[in-house]
Structures are given as C-alpha cells and as structure tokens.
Amino acid sequence: MKIGMSHGAGGEVMQNLISDIILKNIKNKRVNGGVGLDDLDDGASIPLGDLEIVLSTDGHTVDPLFFPGGDIGKLSIAGTVNDIAVMGAKPLAITNGMVIREGFPADDLETIVKSMDAVCQETGVSIITGDTKVMEQGKLDEMIITTTGIGVVNKGEIKRDSSLKVGDKIILSGSVGDHGMALMSYREGFGFDTDLQSDVAPIWEIVEKALAIGGVTSMKDPTRGGLANALNEIANKSGVGLLVEEDKIPLKEPVIAVSEMLGIDPYEVANEGKVIIGVEKELADETLSAIRKTRYGAQAQIIGEVTEDNHVILETSLGGKRILEAPIADPVPRVC
Amino acid sequence: MKIGMSHGAGGEVMQNLISDIILKNIKNKRVNGGVGLDDLDDGASIPLGDLEIVLSTDGHTVDPLFFPGGDIGKLSIAGTVNDIAVMGAKPLAITNGMVIREGFPADDLETIVKSMDAVCQETGVSIITGDTKVMEQGKLDEMIITTTGIGVVNKGEIKRDSSLKVGDKIILSGSVGDHGMALMSYREGFGFDTDLQSDVAPIWEIVEKALAIGGVTSMKDPTRGGLANALNEIANKSGVGLLVEEDKIPLKEPVIAVSEMLGIDPYEVANEGKVIIGVEKELADETLSAIRKTRYGAQAQIIGEVTEDNHVILETSLGGKRILEAPIADPVPRVC
Ligand SMILES: Nc1ncnc2c1ncn2[C@@H]1O[C@H](COP(=O)(O)OP(=O)(O)OP(=O)(O)O)[C@@H](O)[C@H]1O
Ligand SMILES: Nc1ncnc2c1ncn2[C@@H]1O[C@H](COP(=O)(O)OP(=O)(O)OP(=O)(O)O)[C@@H](O)[C@H]1O
Ligand SMILES: [Mg+2]
Ligand SMILES: [Mg+2]
Ligand SMILES: [Mg+2]
Ligand SMILES: [Mg+2]
Numbered sequence A, B: 001m002k003i004g005m006s007h008g009a010g011g012e013v014m015q016n017l018i019s020d021i022i023l024k025n026i027k028n029k030r031v032n033g034g035v036g037l038d039d040l041d042d043g044a045s046i047p048l049g050d051l052e053i054v055l056s057t058d059g060h061t062v063d064p065l066f067f068p069g070g071d072i073g074k075l076s077i078a079g080t081v082n083d084i085a086v087m088g089a090k091p092l093a094i095t096n097g098m099v100i101r102e103g104f105p106a107d108d109l110e111t112i113v114k115s116m117d118a119v120c121q122e123t124g125v126s127i128i129t130g131d132t133k134v135m136e137q138g139k140l141d142e143m144i145i146t147t148t149g150i151g152v153v154n155k156g157e158i159k160r161d162s163s164l165k166v167g168d169k170i171i172l173s174g175s176v177g178d179h180g181m182a183l184m185s186y187r188e189g190f191g192f193d194t195d196l197q198s199d200v201a202p203i204w205e206i207v208e209k210a211l212a213i214g215g216v217t218s219m220k221d222p223t224r225g226g227l228a229n230a231l232n233e234i235a236n237k238s239g240v241g242l243l244v245e246e247d248k249i250p251l252k253e254p255v256i257a258v259s260e261m262l263g264i265d266p267y268e269v270a271n272e273g274k275v276i277i278g279v280e281k282e283l284a285d286e287t288l289s290a291i292r293k294t295r296y297g298a299q300a301q302i303i304g305e306v307t308e309d310n311h312v313i314l315e316t317s318l319g320g321k322r323i324l325e326a327p328i329a330d331p332v333p334r335v336c
C-alpha cells in the first residue's frame, strides 16, 4: 500500500491508517492512567498531583500559507489552542517546530511569526521553545509548522469526546464550512475579493465561559472532515445518537453559494474556529447565552440533542430526516 | 533576505535568524517564571506545584530516512528524549506529528513507527498523541516527523546550559562526529558497507546515573554544529572558558578517515547519542565511573575543565593550544 492524500484528510481512511499502522505498533500509549493514544481524543493527558496536564499536537501544511481570513501562523496557534481547550484545559504554552523551504522570504516568515504572536497574546499563551529546520528548494512546498500545546485542568475535570449522555443538548458555536470553502474558492481563483473568509480563531474564551456554567459533558472542534465527522465521532465514541435540526446549523450565504457551485458539502469541510459542545439539558440555555457573549460565539445555536439511537440524524423543518454520515475523507485537501 | 540552508544548520546563522525574526516578534515567552524562549536552552519549563514540567520539540528532516545505524523514527524519539534529559528531567511522553508525502510506502511507515516504539520501550516513554498530514507528490521529500517531549523534574533541580562553574570538569559521554560523518559518507556513496554508523541513541540512562551522584552543574547534547557548537554555547552562556585536552576527545578511526577524505571537521558535525556534562571537580571521577557502566557511556572521558577564560581552548598532548570556534553552520545539511 502507498499513502494517499485521503490518509491525511481526517476521515475514515485516516482513522484506519492510524489504527493499522500507528496504534498497532506502539506499546506504551499512556502515562499515569491519563488519556492516551488509543483514546484518539483531541489530545492526551498526564495526571500529576491534583492536576491533569493536557498535550496536543498538529502539523500545519495549509496551502496557500496566506488565505482569506488568516495565515499558517494564526492557524497553527489557534488550532492547537482549540484542541487543548476542547479537552477542558486552560492552554498555557506552545512549542513551535518550523520546517522552511530554502529561498523562503524572511519577510513572510516575520509576518507569520507576528500572526502567531497575535493569537498568543489574545489567548494568554506563551511560545516557550521551538525548532527550525530548512529543506532544499524543490524538497518542500513553502513551510510546515508543527505546534504542540500544553494546558492544565483540575484532576477529574477533563472533558472527553466520548462522554455525551442521552438528553444532552448540542451547542454549535457558529457557522460551519467557512474555512474549507474559503480555501477552496481562493484556490479556484476567486482570490481575496470575496465575502468568504476562514473562521480561524481561538475558541478558548467560548469554552471557558461554557465550562463556568457547569453543564458541559463533551466537546470537539470540527476541523478536518467538518461538522459531519465531528458529530459522528462524538456520537460513536459516546455510544449514542444525535438528532440535529438542520435549520439551526448556521451557514453563511457565500458558503452555500460556493458549496453549490463546486459541489462540495459544507458539513464535510474543515472549520478552524468552531466548537461543538454537549451540555446537560437543564443548563443548555444558560450556557448558550454565555457563549453568545463571547467574541467568536455570537452566532451559537443549540442545534440538537443526544438520543438513544446510534446515528446522527438531520431533521429539516418540514420533518424530513436523513442520516448524516462521516466522510471517507475531507473533500478539500491541505486545509490545515 | 531569503532563508538559506545555513538558517537551519545549528550555528551562528541560525541563532541570528531565531533572535532577529522569532524572539523579536513574540511577546509571551515563558510561563510561571520557568525557562522560556529567550533562554534558548534545549527546552523550556513550566513550574507547577513542587514540580517543573519540561518541554522540548524538534522537527526531523533527515535525508535519507534510513541511514547506517538508524532511521528517522529512532532519531525523532532519541533526539527528543535527549533534549528533555539534558534539562535534568525524566522523559515521560512524546507527541508524534507526521507529515508524509503522497505515495510513500506504508511498509516504510510501519518500519519507522516500529523504530519509534523500540526507543520508547527502551527509555520508558509513551507516545500519547499525534497528528498525520499528507502532502502531494513533488511537494515534500519523503516525510517529516516533529516530536515534542514532556518530562518532569523536582522544582529547583532543573539543569541549565548556562550554569557551568569555574573548576568544574567536563565529561563527554563518547566519540564525536559519528552521526554527521555516517550520513555524509553514506550520501557520498559509501553505502551501508562501512564501519561508520550513526550514534543515534537515547542518553537518558547516562544522565540519570550522572544526576544520582549529585555533582552535575550543566548539560547539553552536541547535535547540529557538533561538539564545537555545544562547547561554545555552554561556555558562553555560563560566562566561562573551557580548557579541553584534545587527546581525550574520543574519535573513531573511520570518522577520522572520512573527515580527512571529505575535508569536514568532525567536531562541527552532529551527534545524536552523546551528552556533554559539567560536573563539580570533587565528584567528576565518581560520575565518570557511573556513566561508563551505562549502555551508551562506556567510552566516556573527562575531556577538560572550566576556566576563567572566555574561549574554548583545545590543548594537544604536545602542549599546542588553539581556540575552538563555534561553526557558522553545520557543514553537513539535513542530518536530523
Ligand atoms: N501520527 C500519529 N501518531 C500518533 N497518533 C496520531 C497520529 N495521527 C493522529 N493521531 C491521533 O489520532 C487522533 C485523531 O487525530 P486528528 O489529527 O484527526 O485530531 P485533531 O487534531 O483533533 O484534528 P485536526 O488534525 O483535523 O485538527 C488523535 O487522538 C491523535 O492523537
Ligand atoms: N522556530 C523556533 N521558534 C521558537 N524557538 C526556536 C525556534 N527554533 C529554535 N528555537 C529555539 O532556539 C534554541 C536552539 O534550538 P536548537 O534546535 O538548536 O536546539 P536543540 O534542539 O537542542 O538542537 P537540535 O535541533 O540540533 O537537536 C532552542 O532554545 C529553541 O527553543
Ligand atoms: Mg480536534
Ligand atoms: Mg487539531
Ligand atoms: Mg532543535
Ligand atoms: Mg539540544
């Protein structure tokens, strides 16, 4: 077998690769009984004293590096902050591994570092260590940034992507499809002159406010594979079903337009500034109000609820129902 | 300015890039008063309760992926274990960020993952989370692995690369130049049929045994830029000089042969299984004995001592002295 693009595209094909080649061949998968490799959560944890240390890593290969709404610098910090946040941990610090193509303009590198710094300042995280490698012309397309984040949470308060309970409400923090569609339409030549922008943003503030209400059961950031992948993952791992009111899922006009034009499902493409939150029914409205007051949560919606079923069902306002499947692979490559 | 190969080659040129473009543009550089970005140590730290959490990251772009003595999998785990170890921390876990070229053979990926696993088992560390991305044919040369390690040390017991004291002895754990020269000679076409092998190995056992004696003041792994770079770094950062007996520096016969043939200084090329340890004079012999009993420390030597000077001086057995300068850049590219 040879590695294909879909092995890096956040769907079923990637999951199989990770199970068959990575999990199978690694013996030591966790530390101190924390969240480990085979939990396949957004990150992992190491219990230490009264705290649990949370770690998460992502390599960023986005093409192009500068896209409508952001760049690889903003993406790398926000993406890592978000994976720490959805574990329920406060992000503290990030490590910055850069691999750069020989001949890359130093000015662009500086712009990217400044973007990283801006998100760090916004979220109160620090870049504490890093690494720089250079590859010859022709051996690497521009640059790759691999960020690893560390966060902390009180022992026992970690949030897993497998702990939805029947009856919980599902909150989505805003519109979906923006990031994948913005990249796709830019690549198709629509350029920066469009209303379509990536949603790339750190969602820690949303999570922090939601956690403070006390009813959060489970969270996930719907990145590669989009809403469809993330909803199926949290439902499957929790052993539950979801009933989602399709009309409640926020979708921007230009996202709908481009998705129809290109024949790409906006539910299957990556988001980079959104979070799906499962909340106890009684605290759902209060949690929603708190989220709506945050910088990136104004459009948040309760989109559905957790059922005893074992599928993710979309229901239209006319009562039509269909199963929302997880994609085999994200239809837009190299988005993050 | 454009990025050149020397910007990723572990010498003065890389240090300037990091200062001018990275440090200058990042505001939040440390957490809780721990070791931070502008300390430019082998990793960073976050004090938490009675402990200090140590983090370090390295991107691995070694060419070729499989080389005499190891492969990128072994290199990525050993390299990260070693940076955590030289901070005086016990390595606990590693994150595994992989970026793979489309078309890469799945069998090779499996071999690499097994190599990672072997070093993890040897050192008792776990791989707890990771990420997988794929880039199109022609956009990436084979694969890049970025590993981030986490370790712990009691508060106040962290070892810095800037804390040598005048009078300390300098221990080198074994021969230098093996990794860089093995790669170079392999690339020159000498193939695997040579005595020259990379030294890639985890040095945590050496460090653990040395720390137990109680006299360690400072450590560093002499990777890119080799012994010359590492000795100059620890001396400069500590504000001291070093007097090194050149005859005590272990050098293997084939390393000498190849370095003469290719005109490359074995002190300036990368090692991947060595450590330089500063030790209080009184405990130097005991520390050396302990190190010599470890798997990778049998050839360890006391190579010199810390002086009030501000240079690294090499002294031959005939009494000739010369200054050992830090290289502008490691003469062998893409070694780690
Ligand atoms: N190369 C790898 N080695 C070890 N674990 C991996 C590797 N690739 C992925 N994983 C694990 O698989 C799971 C899914 O990874 P994935 O990257 O999809 O999560 P994510 O970071 O939340 O999503 P995204 O990368 O789209 O932001 C995670 O638990 C991750 O730790
Ligand atoms: N892109 C970067 N962002 C932030 N810090 C960086 C970056 N590149 C290097 N650094 C910092 O510069 C210092 C030197 O890095 P370097 O990679 O040489 O250390 P090392 O990992 O010990 O050596 P090697 O990479 O050869 O194994 C470290 O403190 C590192 O944190
Ligand atoms: Mg995630
Ligand atoms: Mg992620
Ligand atoms: Mg490094
Ligand atoms: Mg180091």
Ligand SMILES: [Mg+2]
Pocket (backbone or CB within 6 Å): B058, B079, B080, B083, B223
């Ligand atoms: Mg290193």
Ligand SMILES: [Mg+2]
Pocket (backbone or CB within 6 Å): A057, A058, A059, B130, B131, B132
């Ligand atoms: Mg990921």
